[in-house]
Amino acid sequence: MIGRERSIPLLRKIVQQSSADQTEAVLLTEDSSLTRFTQSAIHQHVAERNGTLILRVVLGKRIAVVTTNLLKYSSLRDSLQKATSLAEVQRPNEAFISLPEPKPIPDVDTFSKKIDRLTPERKVRIIRDLFSIVRGKGLHVSGAFSHGKVELAVVNSLGVEAYQRYSDLFFHLIAENEMGSGYSSFVSRDPDQLDIDSLAREAIEKVSKGEPTEIGPGEYEVILEPYAVSELISFLGYLGFHALAVQEGRSFFCEEFGKKMVDEKVTIYDDGLDPEGLQVPFDFEGIPKQKVTFFEEGVARGVTYDSFTAAREGKSSTGHALIAPNTEGPIPINLFMKGGESSLEEMIRSVRKGIYVTRFHYINVVEPMKAVLTGMTRDGTFLIEDGEIKRPVKNLRFTESVLRALSRVSAVSRDRRVCSEGTVYSRRFVTGVVAPAIKIDGFNFSGVSAL
Amino acid sequence: MKELIQNILDLAKLKKVDYADIRVVRRQVQEIEVKNGNVEALTHDEDMGFGIRILFKGAWGFACSSKIRKKEMEDVFGKALKIARASSKARGEEILFVSRPPEIDRFKTSIAVDPFSIPLERKVDLLLSCDDIMRRHKKVKISEAFMGSYETEKTFASTEGSFIEQEIVECGAGIAATAIEGGEVQVRSYPNSFRGNFATRGYEWIESLALLEHAERVAEEAAQLLMAKSCPSKVTTVILDSSQLALQIHESIGHPVELDRILGTEASYAGTSFVKLEMVGSFRYGSPIVNIVADATFPGGLGTFGYDDEGVKAQRVPIIAQGILVNLLTSRETARHLGKESNGTMRADGWNRIPLIRMTNINLEPGEWTLEGMVADTEEGLLLSTNRSWSIDDKRINFQFGTEIGWEIKGGKIGEMVKNPTYTGITPQFWNSCDAIGNRDHWQMWGTPNCGKGEPGQVAHVGHGAAPARFRNVQVGVMK
Numbered sequence: 001m002i003g004r005e006r007s008i009p010l011l012r013k014i015v016q017q018s019s020a021d022q023t024e025a026v027l028l029t030e031d032s033s034l035t036r037f038t039q040s041a042i043h044q045h046v047a048e049r050n051g052t053l054i055l056r057v058v059l060g061k062r063i064a065v066v067t068t069n070l071l072k073y074s075s076l077r078d079s080l081q082k083a084t085s086l087a088e089v090q091r092p093n094e095a096f097i098s099l100p101e102p103k104p105i106p107d108v109d110t111f112s113k114k115i116d117r118l119t120p121e122r123k124v125r126i127i128r129d130l131f132s133i134v135r136g137k138g139l140h141v142s143g144a145f146s147h148g149k150v151e152l153a154v155v156n157s158l159g160v161e162a163y164q165r166y167s168d169l170f171f172h173l174i175a176e177n178e179m180g181s182g183y184s185s186f187v188s189r190d191p192d193q194l195d196i197d198s199l200a201r202e203a204i205e206k207v208s209k210g211e212p213t214e215i216g217p218g219e220y221e222v223i224l225e226p227y228a229v230s231e232l233i234s235f236l237g238y239l240g241f242h243a244l245a246v247q248e249g250r251s252f253f254c255e256e257f258g259k260k261m262v263d264e265k266v267t268i269y270d271d272g273l274d275p276e277g278l279q280v281p282f283d284f285e286g287i288p289k290q291k292v293t294f295f296e297e298g299v300a301r302g303v304t305y306d307s308f309t310a311a312r313e314g315k316s317s318t319g320h321a322l323i324a325p326n327t328e329g330p331i332p333i334n335l336f337m338k339g340g341e342s343s344l345e346e347m348i349r350s351v352r353k354g355i356y357v358t359r360f361h362y363i364n365v366v367e368p369m370k371a372v373l374t375g376m377t378r379d380g381t382f383l384i385e386d387g388e389i390k391r392p393v394k395n396l397r398f399t400e401s402v403l404r405a406l407s408r409v410s411a412v413s414r415d416r417r418v419c420s421e422g423t424v425y426s427r428r429f430v431t432g433v434v435a436p437a438i439k440i441d442g443f444n445f446s447g448v449s450a451l
Numbered sequence: 452m453k454e455l456i457q458n459i460l461d462l463a464k465l466k467k468v469d470y471a472d473i474r475v476v477r478r479q480v481q482e483i484e485v486k487n488g489n490v491e492a493l494t495h496d497e498d499m500g501f502g503i504r505i506l507f508k509g510a511w512g513f514a515c516s517s518k519i520r521k522k523e524m525e526d527v528f529g530k531a532l533k534i535a536r537a538s539s540k541a542r543g544e545e546i547l548f549v550s551r552p553p554e555i556d557r558f559k560t561s562i563a564v565d566p567f568s569i570p571l572e573r574k575v576d577l578l579l580s581c582d583d584i585m586r587r588h589k590k591v592k593i594s595e596a597f598m599g600s601y602e603t604e605k606t607f608a609s610t611e612g613s614f615i616e617q618e619i620v621e622c623g624a625g626i627a628a629t630a631i632e633g634g635e636v637q638v639r640s641y642p643n644s645f646r647g648n649f650a651t652r653g654y655e656w657i658e659s660l661a662l663l664e665h666a667e668r669v670a671e672e673a674a675q676l677l678m679a680k681s682c683p684s685k686v687t688t689v690i691l692d693s694s695q696l697a698l699q700i701h702e703s704i705g706h707p708v709e710l711d712r713i714l715g716t717e718a719s720y721a722g723t724s725f726v727k728l729e730m731v732g733s734f735r736y737g738s739p740i741v742n743i744v745a746d747a748t749f750p751g752g753l754g755t756f757g758y759d760d761e762g763v764k765a766q767r768v769p770i771i772a773q774g775i776l777v778n779l780l781t782s783r784e785t786a787r788h789l790g791k792e793s794n795g796t797m798r799a800d801g802w803n804r805i806p807l808i809r810m811t812n813i814n815l816e817p818g819e820w821t822l823e824g825m826v827a828d829t830e831e832g833l834l835l836s837t838n839r840s841w842s843i844d845d846k847r848i849n850f851q852f853g854t855e856i857g858w859e860i861k862g863g864k865i866g867e868m869v870k871n872p873t874y875t876g877i878t879p880q881f882w883n884s885c886d887a888i889g890n891r892d893h894w895q896m897w898g899t900p901n902c903g904k905g906e907p908g909q910v911a912h913v914g915h916g917a918a919p920a921r922f923r924n925v926q927v928g929v930m931k
Contacts, residue, residue, distance in 0.1 A: 036906055087493075364841055367871060425910060
């Protein structure tokens with residue numbers, strides 16, 4: 001960890017040395033570890049220390065970005081020079097107005113010193129405890145246990161200076177036997193919250209007690225666990241909940257603001273400051289996170305902005321910039337779905353004939369404007385009949401419009417959980433989705449696994 | 452650098468580890484992304500670091516850092532050893548790592564023109580020109596063009612005495628037009644979706660793509676798709692063009708034959724495989740005309756290299772021969788399950804990731820048909836082109852793909868355009884329904900630069916050679 005005391009002056013010095021009209025320097029450091037296991041044995045255990053500087057320079061309306069992990073001061077000066085020379089050959093982007101001005105950053109604690117207690121030996125002990133629990137049930141287990149420390153520092157030439165350190169831990173596991181598997185996962189900034197017994201219990205309860213039977217494709221009532229719900233609403237965030245998708249005319253929100261699009265039991269928002277989620281007080285431009293509501297009791301309300309998309313509409317950023325250059329748009333990363341009135345048990349009892357889904361696998365977009373997605377169920381799919389979970393079924397493929405599905409929500413659970421696979425490509429920055437379980441009265445399954 | 456590396460190998464011998472290797476990797480990336488007349492992204496990314504992998508008491512430890520200094524390297528070595536020691540207390544079967552003779556060699560991608568030597572202005576001009584042509588069509592609301600250049604220098608050294616230096620150069624480009632009207636979005640791209648086509652070649656590859664010549668057609672087809680009829684829902688004959696077939700090979704053959712997946716080490720994330728060890732040598736994966744090779748030596752393939760990341764020389768290996776599964780993608784640790792030696796597929800996404808079994812160039816060998824002959828021989832069906840979406844289950848057996856465009860085939864002739872084509876199937880049934888494969892004239896390499904796997908996540912660059920092929924009794928129009 002570099003610390004606020006060293007990182008902000010370093011970035012300030014780089015920004016001050018820049019000859020560009022505007023300059024932004026973002027530092028992202030990582031000190032992390034990940035342990036993987038399968039068949040109740042550890043097969044991979046890795047650790048990483050890295051730091052990356054992302055420099056964005058602006059000459060008039062010409063913008064270029066240079067990224068480097070060579071953090072010696074002389075290298076950083078070279079990177080600044082490189083960025084400036086790239087900007088010189090860049091074409092002006094007339095839609096660009098300015099990098100953002102500073103705004104007060106809320107004081108949020110996102111770091112637990114206890115994260116340092118997770119030595120390799122301690123992590124292996126925790127995993128061995130898990131192996132013992134699962135072995136006692138005649139099962140074996142696969143999964144990953146990762147923890148890390150991340151720093152994000154942002155300085156720009158207009159006075160933005162923001163620093164935050166994060167700790168994170170995620171643990172996900174699949175308990176299985178020859179007939180089936182069950183999933184559970186945990187993510188937090190506080191390692192003390194990890195309860196390996198309850199996590200193991202949750203996955204074990206899902207493992208098939210008998211051979212899964214095949215149930216044909218068709219439309220069924222479904223109960224989706226929070227894991228499954230979080231995956232669906234994350235795709236909505238990617239496809240339509242942000243300003244760029246609307247400005248480009250490719251969001252399902254286009255022409256729909258103020259209209260009721262889904263059931264009134266559905267309220268979905270993004271809130272980087274809600275302590276029930278994994279808090280992130282500011283974005284990658286150093287702008288504080290604002291709460292943005294997408295669906296309020298089923299009505300389309302708003303989208304997220306970064307400084308670029310906000311300037312196009314004469315608005316202010318909502319604090320949703322991602323790492324530059326970001327051509328995907330200010331995709332929300334702290335999604336929440338509001339809880340409802342039901343318990344999971346009550347929801348199951350209300351199903352005449354339906355499918356219970358723990359999670360999905362490999363979701364992808366079929367038709368973006370209708371938010372039609374496809375994917376498979378995985379690690380805990382059951383038939384519900386007459387209000388009871390009857391038996392495991394073979395995994396099913398769904399092909400369904402999430403908007404259509406959310407317009408058929410008939411119950412939402414009171415309890416919610418933070419969901420994150422924690423899988424990190426490229427730079428580590430763990431966030432999560434807070435989701436309830438939901439009941440949908442009609443969800444289209446288009447195929448069945450052959451196994 | 453050599454001294455720093457040798458210091459770690461000496462330390463490894465001093466600590467009496469079973470095996471250790473170190474990789475020092477430097478990567479530079481230049482990407483240009485043009486959208487709607489603006490250069491939305493103009494980036495240069497430089498990344499360097501080292502990773503140390505240690506086998507100790509039958510367990511692996513890996514640690515890495517971006518600081519290439521003697522003290523930091525020694526600290527990281529100590530961390531990797533500590534990790535291996537801790538992990539050995541919860542390991543499974545002892546890892547047997549059969550020693551190999553040392554390799555001392557250099558490998559460099561054969562290129563004519565270094566893509567980093569081309570002035571940026573020239574690259575930007577090309578992309579903006581394509582973008583401009585596409586945007587002239589009034590129904591095209593988003594026009595995009597992309598170009599990427601990649602250079603990786605890596606040094607691999609092991610306690611076995613191997614010392615391998617490699618310099619791999621890759622580049623690629625593509626264009627896409629998105630037509631939007633009445634709440635509908637349709638995309639056409641060239642030469643492939645998701646940023647284009649990529650190869651281990653120099654700038655001559657970008658020039659060979661002739662992007663400008665295709666911009667107008669791409670825009671026109673995107674607009675036409677808005678008016679096209681929807682893909683029907685039925686069971687029919689499907690001809691996949693070679694780019695879509697490349698992804699079909701990737702998802703339903705390449706991944707299922709990765710031996711680490713089969714042994715379960717990807718169970719917690721990417722999943723496992725319907726393929727079992729005992730199927731090798733007898734399982735009929737596809738029809739007798741289906742022949743698949745894993746070829747890391749194919750000139751220009753995106754999965755082409757000199758040595759893998761555990762020092763094994765690149766190879767060309769049959770995977771499916773006349774429809775029968777005959778081999779898997781293996782590593783030094785896993786190949787013994789087949790009674791074989793590694794076929795050299797272990798690759799890491801940079802210095803900060805451990806090597807995993809990754810596809811190289813997984814190629815469908817050409818058949819005997821011309822595309823025209825294949826269409827003429829098809830009474831009724833669909834010709835589908837260019838991937839739009841993909842999804843497959845964790846065992847790699849139930850897949851569903853969408854393509855950008857399709858055309859009806861009626862009476863042996865190409866008919867009307869159809870939009871939103873989708874098809875779904877079960878892997879072995881699908882490959883066993885293959886009854887025609889295009890000949891070498893129709894065969895080409897496709898680079899897939901976004902193959903995800905592993906925890907922490909790793910992205911691999913892999914290649915697939917394919918010609919159009921025909922499949923019978925396929926369910927299409929899944930969205931209905």
